Amino acid sequence: MATTTIPVQQTPQQDHMPVHGIDHVEFYVGNAAQAAHFFMRAYGFTETAYAGLETGRRDRVSHVLEQGRIRVVLTGTLTGGDEIATHHARHGDGVHKIALSVPDAAAAYENAVAHGARGVQTPHWVEDEHGRVQLSSIETYGDTLHLFVQREGYEGPFLPGFAARGRAPADPDDLLLMAIDHIVGNVELGHMDEWVGYYERVFGMTEMIHFSDEAISTEYSALMSKVVTDGSGRLKFPINEPAEGKRKSQIEEYIDFYRGAGAQHIAMATRDIVRCVAQLRERGVEFLTIPDEYYDDVPERVGEIEEQVEDLRRLGILVDRDDEGYLLQIFTKPIGDRPTVFFEIIERHGARGFGEGNFKALFEAIEREQDRRGNL
Template identity: 55%
Template sequence: LNADSPINEHIVKHGDGVKVVALWVEDATKSFEETTKRGARPFMEPTVEKDEFGEVVRSGIYTYGETVHIFVERKNYNGVFLPGYKEWKSDYNPEPVGLKYIDHMVGNVGWNEMNTWVKWYEDVMGFVNFLSFDDKQIHTEYSALMSKVMSNGNGRIKFPINEPAEGAKRSQIEEYLDFYNGPGVQHIAIATDDIIATVSQLKARGVEFLSAPPKAYYEAIPERLGDHMAMMKEDISELEKLAIMIDADEEGYLLQIFTKPVEDRPTLFYEIIQRMGARGFGAGNFKALFESIEREQELRGTL
């Protein structure tokens, strides 16, 4: 990186993290014009980039903190990624672990900012709030958070937005905001069709995940899944051994696990998720994740 690069400045301030959340659109120029007309702060005017494989149009706007959304129009491009990028060949070719696509990305914002950004996504992006969790649902004896999940019209894009809530000690959202120096992307969730196989392979390659919920969590799975237990294919003891969490909504169930932070700051981490009909997020898993991160906070001495 060049010393005067905007990304270099971002890394100095925030550490490793997410600067750009890119969205594939039909018309990047129209997306830019419409969102800025609705009040979005511009980041990048529509720009055409070309090479021998065609052309890509990109534009961008700011969202929470210093995070930006880049609109990518690539209907006239058939290259490997973007103009200027070449296919990379290497002798190092590990077998795929079954990761498919980004299921959702979660943002952490400051005190009393969640509803501001919910309204921004509604007014500027045309998203809807299809799920909410408050501090009565997501809390421990020490801390709490609130969250609202924003989604686009077809439900393929999901952006949960978290904010801190009052508690006896510093919540994990406050910890993130302190170490990241402001709002930003908390974690990226990647989908798989076989979470047991994916997690087993990732663990074998050294990926570290958050500690498992207590045994009572797994004993309560039949009650938590209700009628969905009949369609459950996974063995509960195998899920417990791998620390995979399971929850349900009205349409099905889902399995999730979360990595530890990927750098020395307790900021960005990853989630592996497998959906078995469920479209949303269960409150049980949300609370279990909150408790797992809080246990890590306690070990770090930052609770």
């Protein structure tokens, strides 16, 4: 058994890097207006705030989209030749900032830098008629940043300079997606431990699980993964690196097309994955195709579950069990032009893992089919 689960320690109150959770994820995209339409129409987000020419911002446009506790910001350049244009030219549409809500953005910055993080924006206050917010930022893998956001008492729709937009968030019962479960980073071969060490040092996180290449290696998709988490479980950051396989690792493909390390997928939690995926499919979201055979041994592999296996089979939802329960998950196709960033939809029933049993089962199922065709 090549998967190891390490008990998560509770973070003590005096933790040097207290973080409330993920504040938002900002994508730099080639066309923020069209990306916003896609997030709303395909994934059911609501636009809640906006900044651009109409609000007095001359260089960039940002659409803020929310669903449940998930907040996504889509930003495009208005002028070209700036950091957004440079990021987009190199990476395509991708995650530029994983913003973390903190009680003190100055202390977070100073602690991070003292523990080896490279600072980008020193702590500074921004304000408008709704109040003020303190921001600072540090580098993480690739060209990705962690932005620290201290927004206590701020009453505007997002950050100073943003105008409210759109209708009030939908009734929670109607929401398809509730919260960000985890955000995965892909890093270059040989760099996984370095980034695990970064999260341990800078954020005081602990390694929760690691998957060796033995656990998730097939002809197609060899990778190594370690997961770091804070004590509360609010932050879970798996870090992948490619592993040697007979074919090109999916992580290597990402790094080739993203032209470096970056955020690979954002997993969003739902309370009813069967209803959620049925609606997303109706709205045109495309998911990875699961061979029918994958479902044949689901009852014996995962035991009793609340859902009908027929529904899972019809919708292509994967299921995995660990010591604490089970989880259901499904992966979208890449959301942009390049085979880089994608989404995962996940529903947990006690399980704290990441579906590692599925990688093996899924890829083995594919390979069995291939074998039958004499193509393995």
